[in-house]
Amino acid sequence: MSSRKPDIVVALAGNPNSGKTTIFNGLTGSKQHVGNWPGVTVEKKEGFFQFKGKKIQVVDLPGTYSLSSYTIDEKIARDYLIHEKPDIVVIIADASNLERHLLLFLQIRELGLPVIVVLNMMDVAESRGMKIRVHCLETALKVPVIPTIGNKGIGIDILKEKIVEGVGEQKVKLPYYLGEGFLNILKSIMELLQEEDIDYPPLFFGMKLLEEDPEFLHKVNELSSREKVNCLLEKARSLARMDLGTCITERRFGYLHGIVKECISSIAALHDRIYLSDRIDRILTNRFLGIPLFLLFMFLTFQIVFKFGAPLSELLSTGFDMLGVRFSILLQREGVSPMVISFIRDGLIGGVGSIVSFLPNIFLLFFIIAFFEDTGYMARASFVMDEIMHKMGLHGKSFIPMVLGFGCNVPAILATRTLDTHKDRILTILVNPLISCSARLPIYILFAGIFFPENQGLVIFSLYTLGILLAFIMGNIFKRLFFKGEETHLIMELPPYHMPVIKNILRISWHRSYLFLKKAGTVIFASVIVVWILSSLPPGVEYGSANSYLGRIGQFIAPIFKPAGFGFYQAAVALLAGVMAKEQVVSTLGALFGINLKTALSSVFNPVSAYAFMVMSLIYIPCVATIAAIKQEAGWKWALFTTTYTLILGWLMAVIIYQVGRILFL
């Protein structure tokens, strides 16, 4: 495709579940690009299409109910519309839910942007006995209205035609539906705002003030006419005789209700209908069945991810091993120095291999999550788990990331993107590393096998439970420390269940896997090289031995672990290497103690210090990939914080366990 600038920029706006994605796919086909919105990690989808010789860029805004400032998505949509000023905003509304979907229309019109309204899912509306008079809507809303059936591609060409043709001048009307009292106050506020240096159209700003949007109320303090504005708002509040914001929204809906009543006639008495989807909900969100069914789905997810993923993973890592061996033989023949060969084999190929071999599990995991999202079950799962998660100081939607953490903390942290508020995201991210990921399991298996052969399963189970328990405790502590008084409410639209579209699921899961590879990959890769360098220098030392730089660092920090019962350099080096990837704890111990690992370990550890070491491995510093994911999703500050608190907590727990256990058992 030519890289010339687009002739027309179109933004797609609409409520969640308005079928916005199907319209976006319909317009752009496969010419899509997924990135992130600046400064935040909410996915930004862009695409292009050519029509009648014009190049049109389509930007898919996050699905929102309004342009207020209650969620990240709403702020992104609002800021984009205000600062980027797209040529046309296409508002996608669910034809069978028009009243509610048009609230966003009113707010976007207040920004003064040219608008086309798309009535999507016309077939559903018709099947539910609704008759929509499109011309009537066009007259009432004074903008073009185009009926579509997004998933069948019906109406897309007409929409393209309209976009290219343009919508001409659309005059912004004052909201007469507010009634004279509010309207006069609004006009006075707008007059004052006209004199101010603000980024927003006065009408939009004024309406946001009447809605009592906290962000805009705050902006008033920066105005030179703040006293007059606040005085006018006070007048509006006494006029409302109830919550002003709600009063304004009620009037908006009153106006929209009138339009919908005039232009839509329903044949059947629809409001009492209970659909198949409702019947499914009565089972899946049932008090007694909801949680067991959810756990069953999670169990199946795990089985699929690890049973099907494991052989593929192993195949990939064996492949990389073989590649490493081949390469080193080839290079040896060429007379390349052993140093360089080791770098290529252990550092480059081994490093890349350790990342890529995770890919099958990660992809399967994302595939299943996308599947649950697409069917509509994910929204229900959050509800089912809400009460339990609240006890952890978290949110119903935090549950998925927590469960994913048992597999790998990296995708788990990426999955916090589904959470609406900053607070819930940060809290979920902070406690996630305490959930024992699969990479830590080999450590438990090794130590429990040597020191607790009778109770191996019980010991391992106790570690997982300890992790969950600590997540509960830390979640509550962090909530009190950092997010005091902020309460979030679980209110969610539950879209009807529907058959998933495999193509969409594949697209989403591939994109997320790719992000994992790219972001986590670069960091893991870099750190693998650092470990390799530290293990093989100064020149001539045995890889990872006590005399290598890594060994010397280990000897330096080993005394710190003396109170926990494992103050020898091998343990310290293993833990250091474990920061690269938790699997490396075992492989490093193997390298340091040699072939008779089990005998060697039983001579330096006793059951109590072995348990303390396992607890340390569970809690201390997340692996670099996880730290990188936290940095990417929450910023450096929280990444550093997590690293620090887990280190302190891990050390404390290990010391307590060793000291108490020593008295009791030794």
Next chain:
Amino acid sequence: MMPLSSVPPGKYRIAEIAGGRNFLMRLSNMGVLRGDIITVIKPAPGPVVIAKGQTRIGIGTGMASRIYVVPQT
């Protein structure tokens, strides 16, 4: 007048919503307002699922206890 968290399935009118700004706005942005007629699809305990027109909305138990409804016949 009863809290939404303690009523059986059926048709109700929303009489009062007692909650903070944030809560009120989120509900009203989703089209749930005082005076609306709603149907309780799935009652408490656990999250309440209500129907308003063609929309289904799930509300956490804590939040549902702050929405007061009157039965409609």
